[in-house]
Amino acid sequence: MQETNNRRVLLVDGMAILFRAFYATSYTGYIRKTSAGLPTNAVYGFIQYFFDAINTFKPTHVICCWDMGSKTFRTEQFADYKGNRGEAPLELIPQFDLVKEVVEQMGIQNVGVVGFEADDCIGTLATQLSGEAEVYVLTGDHDMLQLVSETVKVVIMKKGKLNYAVYDLALLLEEKQLSxxxxxxxxxxxxxxxxxxxxxxxxxxxxxxxxxxxxxxxxxxxxxxxxxxxxxxxxxxxxxxxxxxxxxxxTIRLNAPVRCDLSACTWQIQVEAATRKFEELEFGGLVKLLEGHPTFNLDLFSV
The missing domain is CATH 1.10.150.20 (5' to 3' exonuclease, C-terminal subdomain)
Incomplete structure (x- = not known):
């Protein structure tokens, strides 16, 4: 195994976090919107969850992975796969593209492949990058526990702020009795x-x-x-x-047609672009989250 040189990649299960944020902020019936009427509650909550994880796990590199539609190779194998799920709430639908815009403006790679799920992108990238870095997968999906290895930890978001279960091989065996x-x-x-x-x-x-x-x-x-x-x-x-x-x-696929070199996903916040986007969405209260984050010199993490 190669030396990871203190590199730590955070692979974010974007859709899982976005859905969690939507339901955590809409259960009262109030949906945050811009003055023009654009729903933004899920994106607002996503940003909060995201920075909580950044501050907790202090990654040097970050990638967000997304589902790219409901049709995948799994629905071809089994037509009823996820067939019991209803339509997404109307207020959430415009936020699917919006959250990717916000992530991009912050300077973070968005990754997704038509025909595959975000899980497959995460599994593939975790496999590719785990020889060069310590990998943390941020999700709420226990299916991801199959990705745990010597160099991959799966972080399950639990109920409540800053409440994480960080699964390595030992905790998985202790808590679930499973490999x-x-x-x-x-x-x-x-x-x-x-x-x-x-x-x-x-x-x-x-x-x-x-x-x-x-x-x-x-x-x-x-x-x-x-x-x-x-x-x-x-x-x-x-x-x-x-x-x-x-x-x-x-089975999460580890060979999805996706690649992201470490040099392309260094955690280096684009403060000006992100601030403009936050202000456009009337997220003034979140601008302070952009401050004080270290920016990493690529030369220190040569790949």
Whole structure:
């Protein structure tokens, strides 16, 4: 493994943070808007969450990753994938493009690939960059725990301000009893109601975890079907195709067609451009967040 030279990359799961910000600031029914009527509550909250993470984890490099529409290779594999999700709230829709504009004006790389999810971009970039830097993934999505490694930590945003669970291999094993690859196999058995794929019908989280802990993997379970209770065995045998499909749907791709060199994502706030954008959106109270952030000399982090 290469020396990381104190480089720390923060990979931001943009859509997860934006949705979190929208619901955290709209539950009372009040939606922040500009004087022209443009909804901005999610973007406003996103910026607050973003700088909380910057101040907490002090990255030298930052990238924001985004979904690029609902159609991906997963919906081609399984038409009902995420098919249970309704339309986004009307007030949130104009903020999808707006937040990317704000991120760009701050001087941060926006990354997304049509046909892939933000998760796949994050997984791919984490894999590419982890030899050169320590990688932190900022998200609220527990599926990302499969990306944990010696050089990749997954930061799960919990309820409340500045409340993070920072998963490394040790915490993942201690808290979830799982290795990163077992996070995927667990989803193969139990499915995912949020993403709308079923796993093995009749097997829930408790049974799935018991199987993984006893036999280590889906392959281990299948090699020992004769040792399982008849009811569990028959459920698995009846749903073998869906078991394998569900595991594939749960697997974050590490080879998405995306690349970002470290030199292109140095954390170097563009104060003037960001200030103009904040003032345009009537975010005057957030301008102070732009002050006092270190700017990194690229020569110190040669790539």
């Amino acid at each position: 990163p690859s077992q996070v995927i196999d667990l989803k193969g058995f139990m499915g995912d109601t949020s993403d709308n794929y079923p796993g093995v019908k009749g097997i829930g989280e408790k049974t799935a975890l018991k199987l993984i802990l006893e036999y280590q993997s889906i392959e281990g379970v299948l090699l020992n079907l004769d040792k399982l209770p008849k009811g569990v065995r028959s459920k698995i045998e009846a749903d073998l195709d869906m078991l394998h499909l569900s595991r594939d749907l749960a």
